[in-house]
Amino acid sequence: MNRAILGWGRRRAIQKITRGMTHMHHALKTTGAAVALAMLAACGGSDDKPTYSEAQLKALGSDVVGVSLGLPQITTFTAAQVLSFLADGAPDGPQPCEEGGTYTAALTRASAGSIPGNGDKVDIEFDKCEDDAAQLTGKTTVTFSDVSGDIFDPDAAAAATLAFPFRGMLMDDETTLDGDFVLKASTTPDSEPGKDDGSSTARISGAVKIAEPGLSIEISEYVAEFVSDDATDIETFSRIDYRAKGNRSPLGAFDYRVSMPTPFVANIGSGELISGGLRAKTDAETVDVTIATDKGGTTVGIKSSSGKSTTLDDF
Numbered sequence: 001m002n003r004a005i006l007g008w009g010r011r012r013a014i015q016k017i018t019r020g021m022t023h024m025h026h027a028l029k030t031t032g033a034a035v036a037l038a039m040l041a042a043c044g045g046s047d048d049k050p051t052y053s054e055a056q057l058k059a060l061g062s063d064v065v066g067v068s069l070g071l072p073q074i075t076t077f078t079a080a081q082v083l084s085f086l087a088d089g090a091p092d093g094p095q096p097c098e099e100g101g102t103y104t105a106a107l108t109r110a111s112a113g114s115i116p117g118n119g120d121k122v123d124i125e126f127d128k129c130e131d132d133a134a135q136l137t138g139k140t141t142v143t144f145s146d147v148s149g150d151i152f153d154p155d156a157a158a159a160a161t162l163a164f165p166f167r168g169m170l171m172d173d174e175t176t177l178d179g180d181f182v183l184k185a186s187t188t189p190d191s192e193p194g195k196d197d198g199s200s201t202a203r204i205s206g207a208v209k210i211a212e213p214g215l216s217i218e219i220s221e222y223v224a225e226f227v228s229d230d231a232t233d234i235e236t237f238s239r240i241d242y243r244a245k246g247n248r249s250p251l252g253a254f255d256y257r258v259s260m261p262t263p264f265v266a267n268i269g270s271g272e273l274i275s276g277g278l279r280a281k282t283d284a285e286t287v288d289v290t291i292a293t294d295k296g297g298t299t300v301g302i303k304s305s306s307g308k309s310t311t312l313d314d315f
Contacts, residue, residue, distance in 0.1 A: 049284035051306035056250050061289045061302040061312055064258055064278050068240050072224050073268055074171070075181050075204050077131060079162050082122045082142045086115055087152055094127070101128035101135060116144040116151065116160065138169035146184070155193050159186035166208065179208025179219070190230070200228045217246035237264040240278065256282045273298050
């Protein structure tokens with residue numbers, strides 16, 4: 001794979017998922033009955049399905065953006081550390097992470113040949129391994145398949161699939177991730193050596209449970225597909241789709257489906273939102289989250305089919 005994929009391990013590739021879910025760091029402050037009453041009041045009675053208040057729309061919009069982009073950040077960060085380990089010759093002992101902490105990894109070969117090859121496994125343990133704003137502690141095993149080309153040659157096309165589980169992976173000492181992910185990636189090299197006009201294509205799929213004290217979110221059927229431009233490090237998403245179910249304040253119990261009505265553009269490495277839209281559909285309403293950037297900065301607008309609208313101020 002070329003610089004765009006290997007670079008996930010060299011640049012500041014991870015922006016904590018909870019940056020997009022700032023409200024999730026607070027314990028539930030409202031009983032289920034009180035939340036239900038608040039939701040009923042928002043829609044004017046008990047005969048209709050309740051719609052969200054503006055405060056609840058802010059929380060929903062924050063979650064949608066956080067999960068949609070946070071999971072690609074977490075998974076590519078994990079893959080990047082493994083690729084960096086292999087690029088450095090699979091060294092023994094603890095290795096420093098970019099912003100602090102260490103990781104320790106070991107390579108198990110499935111057969112002779114290029115590294116990595118099909119069936120090769122890397123056991124990796126993070127110890128407060130930090131890159132930019134997030135920190136990981138825990139173990140996982142990354143298994144390679146469908147490998148073609150030389151992953152570490154920037155002037156050649158390459159591809160690989162990486163599969164890895166999260167079991168009690170601790171993020172920022174308070175958020176626990178339990179799930180399974182598959183990352184399929186391929187690269188198109190520069191048209192000429194050094195021209196820097198290549199790109200990488202990635203598809204991430206999986207499911208994960210996100211837990212903090214007083215909070216639980218289950219993400220299922222997650223799929224994200226995007227192209228990364230080598231010259232700009234900008235990712236353009238062609239698909240984001242998943243189901244979110246759980247309980248947290250101020251939403252109470254929730255169950256909604258997220259899709260991407262317009263192409264989403266962002267920088268995974270820096271966490272920068274640029275443009276595009278995400279949509280959350282509940283039984284009661286459809287909520288659109290729209291990102292726009294101009295000379296004045298980036299705005300995140302939220303509009304519900306109920307007629308309510310608001311903006312996010314923390315992105």
